[in-house]
Amino acid sequence: MADYYNPKDLRKFGNITEWSEELGEKFFDYYGKVFEEGKLTAREKSLIALAVAHTEQCPYCIDAYTKDALQRGVTKEEMMEAIHAGAAIKSGATLVHGVMMMNKVNKLDG
Amino acid sequence: MTKLKTQSLHKRNSELAQSNKQLEILSNGIFGNGELPTFAEKIKETGQFPMKPKKLEILQINLGYMCNQTCDHCHVDAGPDRKEIMTVETMKQCLEVIKNTGAHTVDLTGGAPEMNPNFRWFVEEASKAGIKDFIVRSNLTIIRANKKYYDLPQFFKKHNVHVVSSMPHWTRGKTDKQRGEGVFDMSIKALQELNAIGYGMPDSDLRLDLVYNPSGAFLPTNQENMKKDFKKALLEDFGIHFHDLFAITNLPIARFLDFLIASENYEEYMYQLVEAYNPAAVKSVMCTNTISISWDGWLYDCDFNQMLELKVDSEVKHISEYNEDVLNDRNIIISQHCYGCTAGAGSSCQGSVAE
Numbered sequence: 001m002a003d004y005y006n007p008k009d010l011r012k013f014g015n016i017t018e019w020s021e022e023l024g025e026k027f028f029d030y031y032g033k034v035f036e037e038g039k040l041t042a043r044e045k046s047l048i049a050l051a052v053a054h055t056e057q058c059p060y061c062i063d064a065y066t067k068d069a070l071q072r073g074v075t076k077e078e079m080m081e082a083i084h085a086g087a088a089i090k091s092g093a094t095l096v097h098g099v100m101m102m103n104k105v106n107k108l109d110g
Numbered sequence: 111m112t113k114l115k116t117q118s119l120h121k122r123n124s125e126l127a128q129s130n131k132q133l134e135i136l137s138n139g140i141f142g143n144g145e146l147p148t149f150a151e152k153i154k155e156t157g158q159f160p161m162k163p164k165k166l167e168i169l170q171i172n173l174g175y176m177c178n179q180t181c182d183h184c185h186v187d188a189g190p191d192r193k194e195i196m197t198v199e200t201m202k203q204c205l206e207v208i209k210n211t212g213a214h215t216v217d218l219t220g221g222a223p224e225m226n227p228n229f230r231w232f233v234e235e236a237s238k239a240g241i242k243d244f245i246v247r248s249n250l251t252i253i254r255a256n257k258k259y260y261d262l263p264q265f266f267k268k269h270n271v272h273v274v275s276s277m278p279h280w281t282r283g284k285t286d287k288q289r290g291e292g293v294f295d296m297s298i299k300a301l302q303e304l305n306a307i308g309y310g311m312p313d314s315d316l317r318l319d320l321v322y323n324p325s326g327a328f329l330p331t332n333q334e335n336m337k338k339d340f341k342k343a344l345l346e347d348f349g350i351h352f353h354d355l356f357a358i359t360n361l362p363i364a365r366f367l368d369f370l371i372a373s374e375n376y377e378e379y380m381y382q383l384v385e386a387y388n389p390a391a392v393k394s395v396m397c398t399n400t401i402s403i404s405w406d407g408w409l410y411d412c413d414f415n416q417m418l419e420l421k422v423d424s425e426v427k428h429i430s431e432y433n434e435d436v437l438n439d440r441n442i443i444i445s446q447h448c449y450g451c452t453a454g455a456g457s458s459c460q461g462s463v464a465e
Contacts, residue, residue, distance in 0.1 A: 011381065042335065071324065071331040073339055075281055 010060045043072045050079060051086030112251055112292035115180050118189040119365060126368045127187065129419040136362065136446040140377055146384050149448045156389040161442040163411075166434060167399040168215040170413060170459065171204055172196070173223040173232070174405045178255045181276075181289045183323065183366040185417055188221040195225075196405040201232045203407060203429045208239045212434060213401075215243040217459065219413065222252045224259060237269040245272045247321075247459075250300040251293055263304050272317040273309060274356070274459075275301075278325050280343035288325045301350045310352040319354040321461075327375035329382055329453055330357035333462045356461030359383075361414050361450035383449035391456030394463035397442045403429055411442045413459065418447065 017024030035045050046068045053061030069079050119127040126132055140146045153159045174195035177188035196204075208216055216236060223229055223246060237244055246266065253262045266273055277297060278288045285294035301318075304310060310318030320340065324330050337355035344350040360366045362379060370376040397411040401422075407429040410416040424440040426433050456463035 011385075037335075042332075043339070067328050070326060070328045073279060073331070073336060075279075075284065 005059050007059075007063060010063060013060070043074065046072055047074065047078065047082040051082040054083045055086040055090045112179065112255075112290045112296055114190070115182055115288075115290045116189075116365075118180060118187045118191050119368060120187060121189065121191040124368065126364070126371075129417065132363055132367055133418060133420075133445060135367065135371070135376075140380060141446050146380060149444050149446050152384070152387055152449075153389075153392055153444075156392070158389065158392050161392070161397065161444060163438050163440065163442060164398045166211070166213045166401060166438060168217055168396070168401075168459075169204075169208065169211055169213045169403065170217040170219060170400055171403045172219050172405050172413065172416065173221065173226040173229060175221045176225045177221040177249065178225065178252055179222070179249055179290055179293065181365075182325075183288065183360050183369060185361055185364045185366060185414060186221060187364045187417070192221065194405045195227075196407075198228050198231075200405070200407045200429065201228060201235075203432075204403060205232075205235050205239070207429060207432045208236050208241065214241070215245065216241045217245040217247070217400075219247040219459075222249055224248065224252050224262060230265060233265075233269050233271065237271075243272055244270065245274050247274050247276075250275045250277070250297040251289075253300040253303065254296045263300075263307050263309065266304075267307055267309070267316060270316070272319070273304060274319045274321060276323070277301075277320040277340070278323060280340050280347070284325050298348050298350065301344075301352070302348065305349075305351055310350070312351060318352045319356060320352050321356045321358055321459075323358045323360055327370060327373065327379045329359055329386060330457070333357040333455065354461070356459070357455075357457070358459070358461065359450045359453055359457035361447045363414055363447050364417055380446070380449070383453045386453035387449060388452055388454060388456060388464055391452040391454075391464040394458075395448075395451040395456060396458035396460065396463070397451075400459075401437060409437065411440075412451075414447055414450075415443055418445070420445070 014028070017028065035042060035049070046065060049061070050065040050069055053065050066079070141148050150159055153161065175186055175188045175192035176190065176195055177192070178190060180189035218233070220226070226232070233246070248262070252259055254260070275297070277285070279285050282294040285297065286292065301310070304318055307316075308314045309316040322330060322336055322340065330336065333355065336357050340355050341352070344352070362370055362376070367376070370379050397415070400412060402410040402413045402416045404410065404416050408416075409422045409427055409429065409432070410420065411422060420443045421427050422437065422440055423443055424437050426436045451457050
């Protein structure tokens, strides 16, 4: 394996169905349905996906949802704001555990 | 004032100014080595080769390649440095055709068609022929470019012209990046002037439609969703109304091809087009109901074939020998750029063509 990540592999995503047809198809049906227009617009869902793509640090997802956002007319400022929303949750999730540390210190060391 | 983005490929003496060089690129590489199917191979899969025209509905007439803008992705390679302009003699030949055609729509394009010195005379004469839908593709900034154009909105109204204008985004940044600094503000002003005399207003018969094409190496999204976003933003931010929005895919020719190659996006973009191929769109692409006439009177299956200098495959090749029955019996000339019109919901000068 020369590279763990190859941009061209994104085009082969659909191939996962070959080795587990039923599960693969169920996944892609679900995936497609999730991103349809619903109570949230497809544009809003695309921005959520972009933010999560970054918190998950998935290169394929960042590639796909940056393009998807551009296609939907999302501006680069909107994209960066969405990523900050993800980053804030990610850092908040770290920092909120500081309370656990504080609880422990208070218990052990008064 | 607006600031020009660049010079035309012709002015820069770029090898991509030559149509045969563009066609060579589109036929070799990933299409030459079999990595991707050619357009002909693709449409053969569904028995749609050769492509034949249906009933002629639209005469699209290019009044010249001169333009006051040099937008990044112009498939015409238009600009102020292009001097190709339709003569009165060719216009007279077009008028004869317009009087006798079975087409219901005349669609004037360019460049900026208004920059042809005989534009107004031609519109006045053509509008007498009782064409159902008379379109002028106006880039909007021309209306504010010079005093002599300030009354264009009134002129359009007088002749019941259907105005179709390019607007790549509802924000200044994205619009100016593609079309030149200052273009957004000037376009907004022009749209407000058109609104002020009734164009684009909700119950008005004075049609004002916008054309959206992506600002980079990606495809347009759903046309209806994009229309909603445009309508909301332009109304809230500038009080602007318009009727319809046509989402058009950038075809890999001329300056967009130059951009794709220079930014190393060409192969990925062609993959996107091929993967988004929709056989249902083939039935309704614009070459099936349109004849494109160049500034010098040659006939083409579409505006893109005109820019690639692929004249119609017919005994009748020039406006001087125009015969609709003979023309309608032709095979449509295709190459890999045609994938641009069959991607997703399809693309044409009238926007999406398939559900």
